Amino acid sequence: MIPLQVEVPGSGYHANLISCQVACPVHTDARGYVRAIAEGRFEDAYLIARGPNPFASICGRVCGAPCEAACRRGKVPRVDDDGEFVAHDRPISIRALKRFACELHGPEKQGAKTILNQVKNFAGVAANAEEMAGLLRSAVQGNVRLGKGENVAIIGAGPAGLSAAHDLALLGFRPTVFETEPVAAGMLAVGVPAYRLPREVIQKEVDVIRALGVEIRCGITVGKDISFAELRRTFAAVVLAVGAKASRGLGLPGEQGPGVFGGVDLLRAVSLGQPVEAGRNVVVVGGGNVAYDVARSVLRQIAYDTARTAARLEGTQRVRLVSLEGLEEMPADTLEIVEGDEEGIERFNGWGPLAIERGEDGKVTGVRFRRCLRVYDENRRFAPLYADDEQMTLDCDAVMLAVGQSPKLDFLADGGQDVEQFRPGWPKVDPKSLRTTANGVFVAGDLAHGTRLLIDAVASGKAAARSVYEHLTGLKLASEAVTAHITLDGYRRERGYESIPRVAVPVAEPEQRLEHPEALVELGYTREQAMREASRCLDCGVTPVFDSARCVLCGGCADVCPTVCLKLVPLDQVDGPAEVRAAIEEMIGSGEDLSVHSAILKDEDRCIRCAACAMRCPVDAIAMERVTYTTTWSNQ
Secondary structure (H helix, E strand, O other), X not given: OOOEEOOOOOOOHHHHHOHHHHHOOOOOOHHHHHHHHHXXXXXXXXXXXXXXXXXXXXXXXXXXXXXXHHOHHHHOEEEOOOOOEEEEOOOOOHHHHHHHHXXXXXXXXXXXXXXXXXXXXXXXXXXXXXXXXHHHHHHHXXXXXXXXXXXXXXXXXXXXXXXXXHHHHHOOOEEXXXXXXXXXXXXXXXXXXXXXXXXXXXXXXXXXXXXXXXXXXXXXXXXXXXXXXXXXHHOOEEEEXXXXXXXXXXXXXOOOOOOEEEHHHHHHHHHOOOOOOOOOEEEEEOOOHHHHHHHHHHHHHHHHHHHHOOOOOOOOOEEEEEEOXXXXXXXXXXXXXXXXXXXXXXXXXXXXXXXXXXXXXXXXXXXXXXXXXXEEOOOOOEEEEEEEEEEEEEEOOEEEEOOOXXXXXXXXXXXXOOOOEEEOOEEOOOOOOOEOOOOOEEEOOHXXXXXXXXXXXXXXXXXXXXXXXXXXXXXXXXXXXXXXXXXXXXXXOOOOHHHOOOOOOOEOOHHHHOOOOOOOOEOOOOHHHHHHHHOOOOOOXXXXXXXXXXXXXXXXXXXXXXXXXXXXXXXXXXXOOHHHHHHHHHHHOXXXXXXXXXXXXXXXXXXXXXXXXXXXXXXXXXXXXXXXXXXXXXXX
């Protein structure tokens, strides 16, 4: 028999079990606000979500939700009546639950000053999540020395720039944000379509940041309206958070000329209400979320324009999306693909563009593609392999290229020559401090780590703020987590929670979505739906703890475990790293016959925190304990 591989829990073991929080770049206590919703504590849920994240309301609608990908509920195996594996369960709908809490108690419902007072005074159960309140209390207690009102310039009012401004204001500085667009929030406002993210939600989230004392100057282009050199002379530090907003081209024959648009350029024009002659027979090239945003935005504009025209316009009305990747490899979220299919976007997988074809009048007539047999090589490096003898041409009158973005740092020509770049548009950056090679110049967001998720930009902005703090004060800003284990007497879960299927987030019907370009697709949970979905959370901060001195190895806990996560096995069937063997020898001595001794093994991926083992134990050797973390801030 092959020995079972086991590990002995070490330092930080219980914290890592809360996998949703570990996966979040700003370490939001998702378990905390989900369980608060399950218990009907909706205001606490919002405050827990808002603590480390100044864009909680926006993330509730458009976050890529790495927390859901890591959710342990999605790892619990489902078995049939014979105990055979059927499939894994589905993760908690964490993002949609955040939206539910924010709509009840966030800036969507209350004014900016009310939100700030709530957060400042919050002393809820999840102290590790209340970063904003904790930082303020530490300053009041004298554990953290705040800045002296030094002026800090931030170029770019996207999520990274505004997150940096938010935290710098909390740390005692006076941040001024320069934004070239007429509105704040960067790509959130000019890149994410309104059918996913209503503009009033963005505005109210930004209002809270302004209420902290952050000045946001929109319509100001650095390098045109003010030089980078002047910013460096006027401000104590500068944060570059311009994002990657320039559409990349492919260099295809026929690419230059009318009828070909960059994906983010199209989204910007639609968001700002600028006229776009996008045609009525459109091909979108790309397979990511931006490509779907473009395709779905164009589809809505065509449908809306048609609906407003009394005499229906003649001719083809279609949007086709062509990706290099096959369906399984497409980088777009599954939900985007499904909703795009529902709305009538025609999808062509596994084709690479060869040329954009034009007629004698110079207008686009179609795009020629060739079959892509493979996108990545055996080492997962981008290395497309094509079948040149298999080609197709899609007729169209407009082409949208959504194949990536890049930043533009032209403004560094005046005053930023000491900001070294490892390639044009991408500065050299210390990955920890986010410092550039120029004194007092930092980066955040896409410039720091490339194009990633919204929540990654938030985390980057917050990290840049702390580095600016250390640069201007000469002090380190450190946090310390104090761990407590609390025994939960009489711990019980909601009846039948282990068998509740994931509650689908209500969405509008496809025909309703196309009635207006800003008609919301996702409608959000009702109170009853939210509480039901939240009750599925395994509450991974709680875990059964075994007292070996009391245990009589009766096996009752393993007998009642509904997911078979506990096993009573002879020690000769156990193997693992050196610390496992050392622990066994310490307990029974060396040279003993291991087959006459037993151990209880626990599979954490299967444990659903039902407490059946604790209720069954005849000698009270099992207790349900909650692990909590309280974070304090101080200078070093």
